[in-house]
Amino acid sequence: MNDSDIALRLSAWWEAHARDLPWRFGRATPWGVLVSEVMSQQTQMSRVVPYWQEWMNRWPDARALAAAPKAEVITAWGRLGYPRRALRLQECARVVSEEYSDELPHTYDALIALPGIGDYTASAVLSFAFGQRVAVIDTNIRRVLSRVFTGVESRGGSASPAERALANRMLPESVKRSVTWNQSVMELGAVICTAKSPLCDICPIASGCAFLKADRPGLGERRTRPRQRFQGTDRQVRGLVLAALRELPAHETLARKNVASIWKDQVQLDACIASLDDDGLVEMLPDGSLRLPH
DNA sequence: TTCCAGCTAC
């Protein structure tokens, strides 16, 4: 199977099996696509769908999100994780509505300059929302291209120059095909060519895969840096603090004694509250009570 | 345990 065959098979597989996500198939505005990408950073799409529906229903465009109270934005982010993304998305909305007349810019340089938008998200918006020919490089595409064309697992950390070169080399010349390529390679990585248990039996390009041909060397070995434990970490404590604040009726504050009961270790708790305050996710009042920012 | 459509600050 040559490169062209692989692209054709993937394209056919995409047509038949693409998940019916609500921001796909031209049903979302460019802003809606961007929101879906930000919500999907380090987060499974299946978890994103209900949040995205609710979010876009409430704030259909950048202008609407820019005008929303911070507390509502943080609350609406719910349990998606990495709540700083919510604040950055709102900052992004502010820039887009004020500097770009509520229309997302169409260039990589302008997109990547927006808060919370990095290389992946900028490229994804250009390809998926604007139909431009750009190599999209995320964890799925890195894994799939590396396996299929190099026969080895991609490594953790940021994409290497070799991986970027590979992604650019394999990107079809045709603008339209390049978009389908990005979509289908990423989708294959998400549902077939997964990290730990790839379903090679039902993979449409198994017969052209160097990784399978080599008997899947190194499958299951740890490729990323060891994860920080969650129990007892600042991340858990920050999550507990925010969860407590989200439960409050709008505009209410959490009294100091209730704040203290969130976590046993008061030193760690205070440090976490300070970092949340730094991030702009909470506000500390002089009397020691706490609330979501306005 | 690892991984998940990453970004940012250091």
Place this chain on the structure above:
DNA sequence: GTAGCGGGAA
């Protein structure tokens, strides 16, 4: 280059 950042699911 890498630590820190949530929370859920396999």
